[in-house]
Amino acid sequence: MSELKGREQEQAEPSWSPLEDARVDRRDFLKLAGFFVGASALSACSRGAVNKAIPQIVGPEELVPGKALWYATTCGGCSAGCGALVKARDGRPVKLEGNPEHPLSRGGLCPIGQAAVLELYDSKRLLSPLLRGAASSWQAVDAEVAGALRRARSGAAVRVLTGTIHSPSTRRAIARLLEGLPDAKHVAYDALSACAIRDAHALSHGRRALPRYRFEKARSIVSLDADFLGTWISPVEYAAGWRAGRVPLGNPARMSYHLQLESRMSLTGANADRRIVIPAGSEALIAAHLADHLARRAGVRSPYSSLPKPPLPAAELASIAGRLWAERGEALVVSGANDLAAQLAVNHANELLGAYGKTVNLRGASQQRLGDDVAAAELLEELEAGKVALLIVQGCNPAAELPAPGGSWERILSRVGLVVAVSSHLDETASKAAAVCPEPHFLEAWSDAEPTVGIAAVAQPAVRPAGSTRPFVESLAAWAGRPQKALDQLRSIWRQRLGPAGFEEAWAKVVHDGWHASTPEKGAGAFNESAASSLQPASLPDGDGFRLVLYPKAAMLEGRHAQNPWLQELPDPVTKVVWDNYAALSPAAAKSLGVETGELVRVSVGGQTLELPTLVQPGQHDRAVCVALGYGRAGTERFHDFAPRWISGKPTVAKGERVGRNASGQLRFESGRLVYSGLLATVEKAGGRRPLACAQEYHSLALPTRLAEKPGESRDIVRETTLAEYRKSPKAGNPGAHSAASLWPKSLREGNRRWAMAVDLNLCTGCSACVIACQAENNIPAVGKDEVGRRRDLQWLRIDRYYAESEEGVSVLHQPMLCQQCGNAPCESVCPVVAISGSEDGLNQQTYNRCVGTRYCANNCPYKVRRFNWFEYRKAGAAENLALNPDVTIRSRGVMEKCSFCVQRIQEAKIEAKSRGETLKDGQIRPACQQSCPTQAIVFGDAHDRASEVAGRMADPRRYRVLEELHVDPAVGYLTKVRNRDKA
């Protein structure tokens, strides 16, 4: 009844519909029906409606939609403390770049720093505290810690175990927590320890300090297994310094001389002028011999009474010493060995060379490695003995990084009263801790840093923290009973540093600049020769057993970033392998074991066994077996579902398995210090395979012998010469291409711009920072191990690596390869739908929306730099998508893509200049790869502007273009690599 009534009322209401009065004939009806059916069908095709679109009632300050804001900060990716700039778009950090004004990193940023932005949006990051495995609140966690601290006041042991902390505010907060407790200690260790260097300086120079190495002042560098361009302590800073001597300048041309003595093939060795392969663990002996030779040159008494026989000829050592001696005052010896005897001998050599105060600075010493292995070893013993009541772990993951006494971290941590892990992930340590306190990402919090004494920095947050995380300093303050916000703690400590007068302005400047320099304290005491030579290096053990070398990989280091897919998929600069670690064996060693790349071997050190796939690594010592640390980390099981799933697709990791295997169980403490290199190991064939995914299949510029016209026939894709040849003719090694008549129209007129790039192969170390920079800037997805193994990686910029065999041994060439933006582009002419077209300023513009995916352009590209979206790689709705750069289109499957010379940056700069009524200035546009390059190997600009830097490099006699004879007119020039050698 009521229904009927309602209907009547409805009818009685005045009509609003135009159809009501109008006569609707059949045609109109059909038209309308058609429209509504069509419209509803179309609207049903779209994705579901956004249900939670909440407008920002109070928008972030200074925010203009579509306009990027840049903030200075300090990279928290490792303890090197490089200066960084964060690009935030619409309140969301999307890109990290080097801070060009930062005195240490000087504008560069390594792959890890570049990739850190992805971790900000990690969907598996812990966002609220856990207590005994269950979600909890900060009050509950604090109460738990407070209880433990109460017990500690009556004598129970409290230990704070961290990685290197050079943040003044964090150090003060730790000190405040521990003060007044009868048995409290802060122990710092580094998974990649440089403790021996600090201990050696304590003995030789009376100060436990890690010197700041000034590679820019060194004309002669001898590195004993220190991978300072790749992974050692502060690689961006060192690479920026190393660069200074690497351009042949002057008349006669001069370059620094870089000699690398190492057992494995490191990135630094790959870039050395000369590389000598030494047995693993012989660094101390060689360093001592070097000091001995130098002492003789200096005419002083040799520090060593008698030395065991060195593993290389005495004449060789004498000539190395001679070369160093000739450049004394500008010479530098470094060693990566965590061995006191080696570091003492190195100090001795540097002292004899007059390096202190010049290339080795103890004044303004480095704080990038503050770990103390001896203290860490002691702590492990205490833990095992069950003496510790409260253990707070932060910034490190000992359960994954250190060998547990007795082999089980589970067991020794269960003996601790309360374990509190301050961690962003449920890692090996946190999963065994009673309380897990997640920290915000470094881009979400206020912090400070002092990577070298006197160079301090403030890092400001670029985004509001997600979830309810709490900075470590705030936790510490809360536990100490004096809760204080991180910013307030920072300001109070910086008020002391900057002085109360004019503090606000000075503070604002520090925050704006991202760094602050002050006069460092006085240098070290006098050299104590007898202490320095107190430790005689042991002779090398006989026998031909294998020596294990545990090393960090450039993108993975100790493994803190193992859950970052960009870093897992970054091809190792030397091996080009992704998503795995492996046992690297020299070709001869692999042959003697009867294994090939991918076949499993069993590596055992003192009962600890590890099964790893073999990787045959040329240029490595025949008795060395090299295994990367930082793999097999908890949480990497998440990559099981990472790659596209299809009928023959294999998961990146098997269900429940982890990426790689953790080799830290093979680490040993010897006389209190972690030993990474030289441990005697047995290696045997295990049977079975675990295929490795390598981004490169063929590794040499020399053609396969069977197919070569004459033995050693090689392609001059990477041109190389020696300094001796270069002095004779700057065109050495670069014969130039023959010019040919062209049928092509002159498409790029002189008046127009021609965007171009020049890459100095002398400066490019192959560190791959540019690869990740490009990946972050251009929204390039990671595709998973199987896809890379199928050679379908998507990175627009790749680093080609070629091995070359010569009398000198194996040398390595790196070449960044990206779209060459050809003037007569072979890709352009073959596309049936004009999805690729040449612009007036010389860019080959890929129009993703137009591409139908014939792949003809990729086939016809002589450089093979085009990348195809084989699958739909993006997952809609993933948290990681927040890291996408809004300036760059996302590509769907079936579409071709490639390097655009960061056209979005070009356009932005153009628009900016136009709106200001200015003309574009050279250097204003910096593509992501150029921006992040620690050695400034890449220069970009207008080649038609004769005053531009790129035009200058293009006019360099060393400049050549790859495959110029094809007449495709590439816009990328390369500068011949010159090695400081007498003969090739």
Place this chain on the structure above:
Amino acid sequence: MSGPDCWIEGGKTPADVTRDIASPLERGPSPSWWVALAASAALFGIGAWALAYTAWKGIGVWGLNRTVGWAFDITNFVFWIGIGHAGTLISAILFLFRQKWRTSVNRSAEAMTLFAVACAGIFPIIHMGRPWLAFWVFPYPNVRGPLWVNFNSPLLWDVFAISTYFTISAVFWYVGLIPDLATLRDRACGARRRILAALSLGWDGSMRTWVHYESAYLLLAGLATPLVISVHTIVSFDFATSVIPGWHTTIFPPYFVAGAIFSGMSMVLTLMIVARKVAGLEEYITERHIDAMSKLVLATSWMVGTAYATEFFVAWYSGNPYERFVFVNRALGPMAWAYWTMVCCNVLIPQLLWRGGIRRSAMAVFVIGIFVNVGMWFERFVIIVTSLHRDFLPSSWSSYAPTIVELSIFAGSFGLFFTLFLLFCRFLPMIAMAEVKGILSSGHGHAKGPTASRERGALA
């Protein structure tokens, strides 16, 4: 019975021809036909699944990579286009050259052309990353601003070449069918008669009709003739206009055309030898036919053999190290097995055809035909994959292996081809009755041209 002009055995009269060829169509299909159709359709079904899977997931389900961007897809495309060539050659060029023996095989060969082009046509569409946008390759007025197709691109030339080829071949085939459809119409009744009446376009067999028909047929033959050359020439431009060593070769157009005729003839032989046996057409498709076609196979085998040798010579003579390497790599590199398969099948095995006895042995020719088809498939595979997989920068060198999906699509294309061919055998006269009647030696003595006898043929 077997004079120089006598191509049909058994002293057939025109009425015999009509009965022999039309009556099987009027009977129900045999069980073996059903079995064959089911097998073919199942094969096609597998291919259809693989095509759908590719469209659903992406090209990633194939074994391609960033270096080898084409492999099975374009190999199959060129292979099928090549298969089609024999049909046009037989129907058009041999018609213009007044080769009487063509009449026994031209209908099937033309049908084969159509079906092969249909199979080929799948690949350029499905090889696209976004096949649903395949229509963008047509230059039609659109609302996408200045976007238009790229007339510089050989892929666009392909679009025109293949669509033209398919259209002309279809028209030519259909026009050739009209008199026979009329014959079938005259023999049929009921619905079948009405359908055939519509399809035969009111053919009345009058002199006027025949005159118009003859000139139309001649004109179409003239139009189709350049297509025999042009289609594969343009297909070869897909490779020849690129910069990739091993592709960038001026020899490609004649080499591809010869290869296409070679493979097409072999496919005709393979099919005909089976068909004549199954359909009992030995008297129409005689050993002489097989012999004549084998000679063509032998001749084209030499042409492709010469092309293989010339490529090597030019690679050496050019002094271009990249070019030289590609060819040495073909013969000695990791995919040498494919190259030597190709050489064996295309150059060595066809040499057996020098012996008359082998040329006239249906079994031997059948086997050789299969070898040639395998060899010609490998020729395209070798050209495409071995040139791409090791080009300029050694860092990009890569390899290629097909996935199950690609193999299924390839198998499916055979399924489609045989399904269509079986349907054709069932519903349309496999042998051009009207034309065969023109070359019969019985009845009206030795008729000079096809015209006079066609008239009767239609009336018989």
